[in-house]
Amino acid sequence: MTGDPVHSLMRNPAGTQWKRLDLVYPEQQQHKRHVQFKVTDEAHSNEQLFWVMRMYIKRKAVLGASIVSAKGELRMDKVRLV
Secondary structure, X not given: OOOOOOEEEEEOOOOOXXXXXXXXXXXXOOOOOOOEEEEEEEEEOHXXXXXXXXXXXXXXXXXXXXXEXXXXXXXXXXXOEO
């Protein structure tokens, strides 16, 4: 909507590293809203990601979080993550 770069950070199954995925428009789009995520070389440890997130917050970036498993989105009401 804004034209700003959009990316996602995903943790590996072992829980030791976070990879950045960039939102891109594929060369052959099925429709005008067709997008996909492309894996980049950028990776962070859990501790490094804490400092990366602090930088985004200081820059007033829009952030979102979710917990997703193979069965779909999970709810963790006890820790207030939905």
